[in-house]
Amino acid sequence: MRYRSWLIVPGDSEKKLGKAMGMGADVAVVDLDETVPYEAKGAARARAADWLAAHRRQILEQSTMGRWVRINTFESRLWRDDLIAVMRGAPHGIILPRCAGPDALREVAAELYELEQTNHLAPGSTRLLPMAGDTPRSALTIASYVDAAIPRLAGLTWSAENLAVAIEASRLRDSRGGWTDAFRHVRGQIVLAAHACGAMPIETTYDDVEDVKGLRLAAKMARADGFTGMFACHPAQVPEINAAFTPSEEELAEARRIVAAVEDHAEEEMSALDRRRLDEPRVRLAKQLLANGENRGNGGGMPIRIMRPA
Numbered sequence: 001m002r003y004r005s006w007l008i009v010p011g012d013s014e015k016k017l018g019k020a021m022g023m024g025a026d027v028a029v030v031d032l033d034e035t036v037p038y039e040a041k042g043a044a045r046a047r048a049a050d051w052l053a054a055h056r057r058q059i060l061e062q063s064t065m066g067r068w069v070r071i072n073t074f075e076s077r078l079w080r081d082d083l084i085a086v087m088r089g090a091p092h093g094i095i096l097p098r099c100a101g102p103d104a105l106r107e108v109a110a111e112l113y114e115l116e117q118t119n120h121l122a123p124g125s126t127r128l129l130p131m132a133g134d135t136p137r138s139a140l141t142i143a144s145y146v147d148a149a150i151p152r153l154a155g156l157t158w159s160a161e162n163l164a165v166a167i168e169a170s171r172l173r174d175s176r177g178g179w180t181d182a183f184r185h186v187r188g189q190i191v192l193a194a195h196a197c198g199a200m201p202i203e204t205t206y207d208d209v210e211d212v213k214g215l216r217l218a219a220k221m222a223r224a225d226g227f228t229g230m231f232a233c234h235p236a237q238v239p240e241i242n243a244a245f246t247p248s249e250e251e252l253a254e255a256r257r258i259v260a261a262v263e264d265h266a267e268e269e270m271s272a273l274d275r276r277r278l279d280e281p282r283v284r285l286a287k288q289l290l291a292n293g294e295n296r297g298n299g300g301g302m303p304i305r306i307m308r309p310a
Contacts, residue, residue: 003027003066004245005238006202006231010035011044011069017051023235024242027066032082033073033097041078045085052089068129070095074104080111087115092127093154098162099130101141102148109152124151129202132193133158133186135166142189146196155200156190157231161207177217191226203230212240219244 007025009016011032020028030051036044052067069091072078075098083094096108105128112126128150133139145156160172160183167182174180179187187204194201203222206215219241222230230241 002200002245003202003229005241006066006068006229007235007238008035008070008205008231008233011048012036012040014047017047019235020051021055021065023238025065025232025235025238026229026242027068027092029068029070029095029231030086030091031070032078033070041072045082049085049089052086052091054089056090066092068093068095070097073098074100074108079108083108083111083115087112087119087121087126090119090121090126093129094126095129095131095157097131097159098134098138099132100135100138101132102144102150105130105148105150105153109150112152126152127154128152129155129157129200131159131162132156133190134162136163139163139186139189142186142193145193153197153199155202155228156194156197157202158186158190158204160187160204177214187225195226200228201226203227205231205233206237207233209234209236212236216240216244 003026005025006027006029007020007023008029008031009020011017011030012035017030020030030048032041032044032048048069052069055067067089069082069086071082071086071094074096079096094108094112096105099105109128112128113123115121116123116126130145130153131138132142132145139158142156145153160179163169163183163186164172169180169182171180172183178184191201203219206218208214215237219230223245229245232238232241
């Protein structure tokens, strides 16, 4: 199951939270971090908990929309209070911003085990998504997730804007619109490490809300480069992201032709289609595309089983 669009919703905005479920996103990310000023953290935490609790019935209904929470950073000392508040609403997952590495993620995971028990949730059912490339130090630890053996790990992501601030970069892209070296390096590491872990690589936001053409290109390139989804910083970006990460009819038709050609020549070492060699990697890609296409228009939520008290 894959999530395409991850819509960030400020946790202190009752109006925006109220509309979150109808925006068409595969995941609503209730944010307690960047979009919430410090003096509003407590109110945002309470509002997020209420919103999650109000929509908790989705779990029993096997809803495919993900309900995730981006808590405050590990260094802020606010993250534990965030977890205590929101876990009664049984979010599908937790996003840890500016994650320093697997050790920080393990500590959050340990806290989740206790809170799942307290709230009668299946042990290990709450997934984790670290923002792993937000600082120079965290960017250099991305590869360490591969051997970290964190069962809750759902994916890896990064924030280009946060990384730019951390390294005092005055630009993120070159004159042709491509990422500059540091950002390209981190982005590539996110894709490789996530796939090595069998997890989802999620692309950073495209922050120019009015640049629809730029967003469309960024989302298409993200999918072409191996990302499985992308963050949206505004509801208007959701349809473009969903479209970019949904296989087209033409792509699906081509994939079906490839699979059919192989099945028709199952005993041959190498099949061919329109004079093109169909080797194993090409066939695997076709099968993966068809598998993803079966969930079009459906982000593939991760249902959580509720444990009833004895």
